[in-house]
Amino acid sequence: MSDKPIIRETPGASGSGLPGGIFGEGTPTFLTTKVDFVVNWARRNSLWPMPFGTACCAIEMMASAASNNDLARFGMERMSFSPRQADVLICAGRVPYKLAPVLRRIWDQMPQPKWAVSMGACASSGGVFDAYSMVQGIDTIIPVDVYVPGCPPRPEALIYGLIMIQEKIRGESLGQHSRHRAEDPADVGRPRADAAEVTALSGPFGNSTNQNRASGLVPGIPTVRPGDRIP
Amino acid sequence: MSREEGSGYRDVPGPADDTGALVSMPEGLERAHPSVPELQARFDEAFLRHEVVAGDEHVVFVAPDRIYPVLEWLKTDPDQAYNFLSDLTAVDFGGGRPIQIVYQLYSIPHRHVLRVKAEVPLTDLEVESVVPIWSAANWLEREVYDMFGVRFRNHPDLRRILMPEVYAEGHPLRKDFPLRGRFSRAEQTRRALAQAPEDYYVPSDFGPGRDFQVVGWQEVGGEPVPVKEVATKGKAPQPSEDGSSGAASGDRTSS
Numbered sequence: 001m002s003d004k005p006i007i008r009e010t011p012g013a014s015g016s017g018l019p020g021g022i023f024g025e026g027t028p029t030f031l032t033t034k035v036d037f038v039v040n041w042a043r044r045n046s047l048w049p050m051p052f053g054t055a056c057c058a059i060e061m062m063a064s065a066a067s068n069n070d071l072a073r074f075g076m077e078r079m080s081f082s083p084r085q086a087d088v089l090i091c092a093g094r095v096p097y098k099l100a101p102v103l104r105r106i107w108d109q110m111p112q113p114k115w116a117v118s119m120g121a122c123a124s125s126g127g128v129f130d131a132y133s134m135v136q137g138i139d140t141i142i143p144v145d146v147y148v149p150g151c152p153p154r155p156e157a158l159i160y161g162l163i164m165i166q167e168k169i170r171g172e173s174l175g176q177h178s179r180h181r182a183e184d185p186a187d188v189g190r191p192r193a194d195a196a197e198v199t200a201l202s203g204p205f206g207n208s209t210n211q212n213r214a215s216g217l218v219p220g221i222p223t224v225r226p227g228d229r230i231p
Numbered sequence: 232m233s234r235e236e237g238s239g240y241r242d243v244p245g246p247a248d249d250t251g252a253l254v255s256m257p258e259g260l261e262r263a264h265p266s267v268p269e270l271q272a273r274f275d276e277a278f279l280r281h282e283v284v285a286g287d288e289h290v291v292f293v294a295p296d297r298i299y300p301v302l303e304w305l306k307t308d309p310d311q312a313y314n315f316l317s318d319l320t321a322v323d324f325g326g327g328r329p330i331q332i333v334y335q336l337y338s339i340p341h342r343h344v345l346r347v348k349a350e351v352p353l354t355d356l357e358v359e360s361v362v363p364i365w366s367a368a369n370w371l372e373r374e375v376y377d378m379f380g381v382r383f384r385n386h387p388d389l390r391r392i393l394m395p396e397v398y399a400e401g402h403p404l405r406k407d408f409p410l411r412g413r414f415s416r417a418e419q420t421r422r423a424l425a426q427a428p429e430d431y432y433v434p435s436d437f438g439p440g441r442d443f444q445v446v447g448w449q450e451v452g453g454e455p456v457p458v459k460e461v462a463t464k465g466k467a468p469q470p471s472e473d474g475s476s477g478a479a480s481g482d483r484t485s486s
Contacts, residue, residue: 097423098395104424132403132412132419133394140420189424195417202416 036173043087043113044166045075050086050110052103055093057120057152064155074162083109088165089142090158094122095135101189107142108188115165118144119158121151126202136202142192264289266311266345274301288346295332295349299359302347305336306364313338313345319361319371321379325406330379332358351381360386378404390457396431397422397454431457 049071053061065071065079072078080086083106095103107116118138121127124147126136135141145168148161191198267289271278277297282290293301305313313336322331329350336345351358360383361368372383373392380402383389391398399422400413412419447458 097419098426098428100420100423101426101428131410132400132408135420135423136416140416141424191417191420191424195415195421198417198420199415202420204411 040169040172044169047075047087048078048080048085049076050083050089051079052089053092057092060152060155061090061092064158069155086110087114089116090119091123091138092119094129095138096133097135100135100141104141104189115145116142117146117148117161119148120153130204140191140198140201265343267291277301290346290348292348295351295358298349302361303364312340315339316365316367319368321375321381323379323406356381357384359384362386378402395426397426
């Protein structure tokens with residue numbers, strides 16, 4: 001018989017006899033990998049979406065849940081209209097600043113573990129609505145796992161995005177999850193990132209950079225560039 | 232597209248050619264509007280000018296300080312009876328020009344359409360509210376106030392309707408308003424998440440029968456906060472004998 005131990009003892013480990021406790025850090029052990037496998041299998045096959053539909057993307061989201069595309073095949077058995085029973089937030093459509101605290105509160109109300117899908121161009125980047133009233137990407141408000149491009153994306157694209165969430169769950173470990181997604185109650189209701197990151201995320205890009213209201217229509221009003229604005 | 236025979240509108244010119252440009256009616260062939268001559272005779276000092284645009288759309292410009300009696304007469308006079316306010320909006324042409332307030336009227340009994348405009352200078356954006364004439368003007372005037380900053384005297388509840396209650400960047404549809412707002416995106420995001428919508432709205436705000444009225448504003452921690460007065464008259468849930476409908480109405484008004 002080999003004297004190589006299956007579970008290595010680490011000095012100073014907790015009473016479980018495992019390095020850093022059962023779900024702790026360190027080398028994944030036989031027990032934790034098996035537990036991870038079972039838990040992740042259960043999680044990724046019973047993802048309940050929280051639909052946050054505000055625009056035309058919501059129509060495609062409804063089509064994804066209807067018979068032809070049937071999201072229930074992948075475990076999204078039930079659209080959970082209560083955030084308390086939801087696992088994955090699907091933000092489908094444009095989000096104005098007036099709606100930002102609502103989106104943030106729904107995300108804060110969802111229990112851990114939770115994931116977020118940003119569906120469509122508007123939710124991901126503000127889309128064509130680079131204006132005074134519109135959030136330029138919901139990743140300034142909440143953390144986003146998968147961005148689904150499209151205007152609006154087809155149901156196949158949304159299903160692909162949700163399968164990507166499932167693949168992400170497959171690679172997760174319990175210890176990892178509680179470490180990466182731990183929440184600070186003081187952060188509730190605050191922007192997800194600091195001011196510099198929010199500005200970088202929501203700045204104009206592409207052709208939008210040179211567009212502004214004072215485009216020759218109004219003589220005598222100076223051009224307002226994004227950098228000129230009041231911080 | 233063919234117009235219905237006998238509708239009386241066959242002589243209205245449509246797009247002349249493929250360019251889509253509308254041809255204005257030749258001089259002298261314009262159909263007289265049934266209300267305009269009488270309006271001019273009755274309110275001579277308030278009647279500023281009369282235009283016909285897009286073929287047969289009659290626009291009457293009225294002095295802004297006389298807009299209320301003119302519109303009241305158009306509503307109440309049995310020969311006019313403009314009892315339907317289709318729209319109330321405003322136009323800012325920029326360049327320091329006055330803002331036009333547009334009243335789009337329709338007379339259901341007589342089937343007449345009339346557009347009345349009042350031009351208010353940017354230095355004095357104030358006009359009398361027409362809510363006592365048409366209740367439909369309530370939210371429309373709030374929208375014009377929110378987007379253009381025009382104040383309506385004697386409006387029952389003049390506050391923002393589209394932008395958040397604490398919005399501090401101005402009135403977005405004015406031509407001097409920068410497209411992306413006055414604050415940086417980071418500041419806009421911070422302010423958006425710091426707002427507490429439940430301080431300004433209750434569920435009954437979105438249905439009939441609000442249960443409070445904003446009677447004033449006070450400064451709390453540098454932010455404007457409305458002073459509310461709960462109107463209990465007829466709004467308290469009346470439990471029925473079996474208590475079912477009373478519970479339902481209680482759900483609607485509780486925040």
